[in-house]
Amino acid sequence: MKASPFHDSFAKKNAVFAQRYGTSVVSKVSDSAAEYHCVRDALALTDVSYMQRFSFPEDKGLDFLDSLCAGNVAKVRFGRMLHTFIADENGHLLADCYVANNDEQFVLLAETIVDAAAFKDLLLSRGAADAGMVDLSESHALLSVDGYKAWAVVKGLFGADVLGLPYLSVERYDFQGEPLALFRAGKTSEFGYYLLAPASKAAPLFDACLAIAAENGGGLCGVEIHNDLRLEGRFFNIFAEGAAVRDPLVLGLQWMIDFGKSEFLGSKAIFARRAAALSHKIIGICTESGAKELVKGTPIYSGPSQVSEVVASCYSQLLSTYVGLAVFPVGIAFAGLQFCLGSERGPAIHTISMPPIMPKSLTVKLDEL
Amino acid sequence: MQAAIDKRRQVIDTFKRELIRRLNLPYTTEDLHEDVALLGAGLGLDSLDALEIVLCIENSFGIKIPDENIAVLRSINTVVDFVLAQKAEKEAPQ
Numbered sequence: 001m002k003a004s005p006f007h008d009s010f011a012k013k014n015a016v017f018a019q020r021y022g023t024s025v026v027s028k029v030s031d032s033a034a035e036y037h038c039v040r041d042a043l044a045l046t047d048v049s050y051m052q053r054f055s056f057p058e059d060k061g062l063d064f065l066d067s068l069c070a071g072n073v074a075k076v077r078f079g080r081m082l083h084t085f086i087a088d089e090n091g092h093l094l095a096d097c098y099v100a101n102n103d104e105q106f107v108l109l110a111e112t113i114v115d116a117a118a119f120k121d122l123l124l125s126r127g128a129a130d131a132g133m134v135d136l137s138e139s140h141a142l143l144s145v146d147g148y149k150a151w152a153v154v155k156g157l158f159g160a161d162v163l164g165l166p167y168l169s170v171e172r173y174d175f176q177g178e179p180l181a182l183f184r185a186g187k188t189s190e191f192g193y194y195l196l197a198p199a200s201k202a203a204p205l206f207d208a209c210l211a212i213a214a215e216n217g218g219g220l221c222g223v224e225i226h227n228d229l230r231l232e233g234r235f236f237n238i239f240a241e242g243a244a245v246r247d248p249l250v251l252g253l254q255w256m257i258d259f260g261k262s263e264f265l266g267s268k269a270i271f272a273r274r275a276a277a278l279s280h281k282i283i284g285i286c287t288e289s290g291a292k293e294l295v296k297g298t299p300i301y302s303g304p305s306q307v308s309e310v311v312a313s314c315y316s317q318l319l320s321t322y323v324g325l326a327v328f329p330v331g332i333a334f335a336g337l338q339f340c341l342g343s344e345r346g347p348a349i350h351t352i353s354m355p356p357i358m359p360k361s362l363t364v365k366l367d368e369l
Numbered sequence: 370m371q372a373a374i375d376k377r378r379q380v381i382d383t384f385k386r387e388l389i390r391r392l393n394l395p396y397t398t399e400d401l402h403e404d405v406a407l408l409g410a411g412l413g414l415d416s417l418d419a420l421e422i423v424l425c426i427e428n429s430f431g432i433k434i435p436d437e438n439i440a441v442l443r444s445i446n447t448v449v450d451f452v453l454a455q456k457a458e459k460e461a462p463q
Contacts, residue, residue, distance in 0.1 A: 252402025353446035354404035
């Protein structure tokens with residue numbers, strides 16, 4: 001199993017590790033409530049080196065990535081990023097991706113639901129070697145900084161100019177004499193940054209970030225709480241609803257697709273399903289306050305008929321109830337309806353508008369700080 | 370249940386059509402999931418687009434969004450919730 005360049009730094013802080021698609025991930029560092037409030041009220045560092053990461057020279061990489069990704073890579077301007085996905089030939093999700101146009105090269109950051117070797121094999125089978133692909137997975141480490149005060153870490157490292165970076169942008173900085181790529185992205189609905197640095201700088205980068213985090217009431221967290229934060233903020237999670245459903249149209253990911261492109265991997269299947277019109281789609285659900293847990297796989301009933309089942313869920317610390325996602329027939333896939341959980345006479349659940357929370361970060365304008 | 374669905378569907382369809390037209394979005398109404406984020410992530414609209422969305426809601430439904438109420442613009446569904454709540458308030462007996 002692959003170990004992250006940050007493994008020892010997190011291990012010294014008593015992190016708990018788990019395996020996900022053949023890669024070691026930091027599952028948690030402290031209790032869920034503490035990690036949750038770290039992100040929502042301050043900031044937390046997470047090791048996201050489980051993401052597959054590759055670079056391509058701009059001239060060769062553009063056509064290659066555009067032939068793979070559902071989004072339009074040709075439209076990604078210098079210094080900006082595209083959030084899109086890579087599917088298989090059947091139009092089923094394989095990877096949730098960022099493609100960044102960074103100083104004469106493209107960087108691909110991918111959360112995959114196949115192991116690293118299988119994903120790399122896919123890229124190679126599509127011509128990645130001819131496109132000049134360089135695998136950064138061993139040579140570079142990727143740290144995520146998320147939270148209402150996440151900006152404090154990058155400002156502390158690189159100066160106040162960093163606050164002017166718009167969402168989905170990339171910039172190069174220097175860290176202890178080595179180049180570091182800073183991506184403004186994140187999936188918690190609070191401010192988020194990814195720091196891509198040479199693996200040799202992983203430990204000092206971790207220490208520098210953690211010192212600033214501590215000054216701002218922040219700390220560390222694992223991917224478990226990120227799953228909850230994503231769901232609560234209704235950011236797509238390929239490891240939860242993505243892996244369970246896999247159809248990008250049912251998942252509501254049309255915004256990641258450029259339907260004007262003639263072709264990309266899986267496009268024929270996706271375009272055919274779009275032309276046939278959707279029969280089902282994913283929507284938000286929640287229990288009534290004090291209700292028992294929403295468990296993935298639990299059936300959902302309308303009268304005597306099962307109409308859906310829970311595909312993802314979490315306890316919302318802000319709402320003090322369980323929220324989740326379920327795939328409903330389109331005729332009843334609307335917020336504001338009541339169904340029963342588990343059986344015809346089971347406890348009531350409601351379909352809801354997502355995201356059900358208002359993240360603090362939406363109330364702050366970084367360039368005015 | 371059907372009455373609630375019909376009421377909501379009508380607002381959703383109107384809002385999506387106007388959103389696509391005003392912002393020249395390259396999608397059909399069926400392509401736009403009601404929970405997709407309007408600003409930043411998702412559709413990736415910016416602060417100028419946000420002003421256009423506010424105008425879109427005012428012109429389509431005759432409902433004003435207070436300047437400070439950015440929370441309404443989180444997604445299509447949160448806009449629809451706001452519109453339905455405002456309509457219900459207007460229709461409620463005084």
